[in-house]
Amino acid sequence: MNKLLDKKQLDIADRSWLAKNGRPLIISGPCSAETEEQLISTAVSLANIGSIDVLRAGIWKPRTRPNAFEGVGETGLKWLKQAGKETGLPVCTEVANARHTEQALKYGVDMLWIGARTTVNPFSVQEVADVLKGVDVPVMVKNPLNPDLELWIGALERINQAGITRLAAIHRGFSSFEKTLYRNVPRWEFPIELKRRFPDLPVICDPSHIAGSRELIGMISQKALDLEMDGLMIESHISPDSAWSDAKQQVTPTALKRLLSELVMRNKTAENPSFSNRLEELRCQIDEIDEEILQGLDKRMKMVHEIGKYKRDNRVTILQVERWDAIVKQRKRVASALDLSEEFTDHLLRILHKESIKIQTKVMNLSPVGV
Numbered sequence: 001m002n003k004l005l006d007k008k009q010l011d012i013a014d015r016s017w018l019a020k021n022g023r024p025l026i027i028s029g030p031c032s033a034e035t036e037e038q039l040i041s042t043a044v045s046l047a048n049i050g051s052i053d054v055l056r057a058g059i060w061k062p063r064t065r066p067n068a069f070e071g072v073g074e075t076g077l078k079w080l081k082q083a084g085k086e087t088g089l090p091v092c093t094e095v096a097n098a099r100h101t102e103q104a105l106k107y108g109v110d111m112l113w114i115g116a117r118t119t120v121n122p123f124s125v126q127e128v129a130d131v132l133k134g135v136d137v138p139v140m141v142k143n144p145l146n147p148d149l150e151l152w153i154g155a156l157e158r159i160n161q162a163g164i165t166r167l168a169a170i171h172r173g174f175s176s177f178e179k180t181l182y183r184n185v186p187r188w189e190f191p192i193e194l195k196r197r198f199p200d201l202p203v204i205c206d207p208s209h210i211a212g213s214r215e216l217i218g219m220i221s222q223k224a225l226d227l228e229m230d231g232l233m234i235e236s237h238i239s240p241d242s243a244w245s246d247a248k249q250q251v252t253p254t255a256l257k258r259l260l261s262e263l264v265m266r267n268k269t270a271e272n273p274s275f276s277n278r279l280e281e282l283r284c285q286i287d288e289i290d291e292e293i294l295q296g297l298d299k300r301m302k303m304v305h306e307i308g309k310y311k312r313d314n315r316v317t318i319l320q321v322e323r324w325d326a327i328v329k330q331r332k333r334v335a336s337a338l339d340l341s342e343e344f345t346d347h348l349l350r351i352l353h354k355e356s357i358k359i360q361t362k363v364m365n366l367s368p369v370g371v
Helices: 005-006 036-049 074-087 098-106 124-131 149-161 189-197 207-211 213-227 253-262 273-313 321-337 342-364
Strands: 025-029 055-056 091-095 111-115 141-142 167-171 203-205 233-234
Touching: 025 036, 036 055, 036 074, 036 253, 036 273, 055 074, 055 141, 074 098, 091 098, 091 124, 091 203, 098 124, 124 149, 141 149, 149 167, 149 189, 189 203, 207 213, 207 233, 213 253, 213 321, 273 342, 321 342
Parallel strands: 025 055, 025 233, 055 091, 091 111, 111 141, 141 167, 167 203, 203 233
Antiparallel strands: none
């Protein structure tokens, strides 16, 4: 078995490329390199902010439909390196295949990231990983388009197995058919679980792609920092309204400076001993309540099992739509009276209903005793 898979850990041996003194890494630049003037003007303005650590720009742009702007290609790598030279900032770009990777390394791009559309395809990720063998550059991997944690981890493992130890994940949200406030739904539970499973792995948030609109970037950035993410990748353009791609989610360097200044950097803990004592008390209470909830759920599912047997023995269908509709309405009224959000209640009820159907289906497929 592969060493990494057997250890269930990634080999993150080097975090020196991250920002120092507990400050989040800030990566910024235009969604796309459009012209040399546009890229360098944006880069110089960002450098003047003083808090930008890495300059980014898309050289190749994977578009859903043909005939859309798909990036300037190799020429843009020259502009990107020149922008880095003029500002003193390291530069990074997205690579989607072996050719992109080879060209980016040829021009001395300092950091690379693998986009969401590439992460979904293990063959493409492996193609990039093969080129990276023997190369010492930081590589960041965005989450796949769909909420699949194992697919995300698999891409990280492939790059890690190529010998890349300066490795990070980028949380950019997930595609959804439903219309929501966001371009890509955050689903914060996924990066949280990734951090839990791989505590040494830096996780960077991409508020621009989660938001889809510049008005939401500040709020999402603050949420990411409150969840102890290690950095932010925010798209910035010297004239965002005229950008050739993703115009609505880019901000000017001036707006970015203001946004960053308004972010609150919170401590992981407080120095006040009474804070720690009180926090521990509250956590103990939550532990006790969680245990009560789990015991209650156990009782509920055992009751569901009995109902399944009763339905089976009397040849009654599992799903009773009218009953379920009445349950949802009644539970939501109770939840509202308790100040629980409708969204949370709806999500919880769906999970309970799904598990109940699963249990009753299993019971239905068992023959009654003595038959």
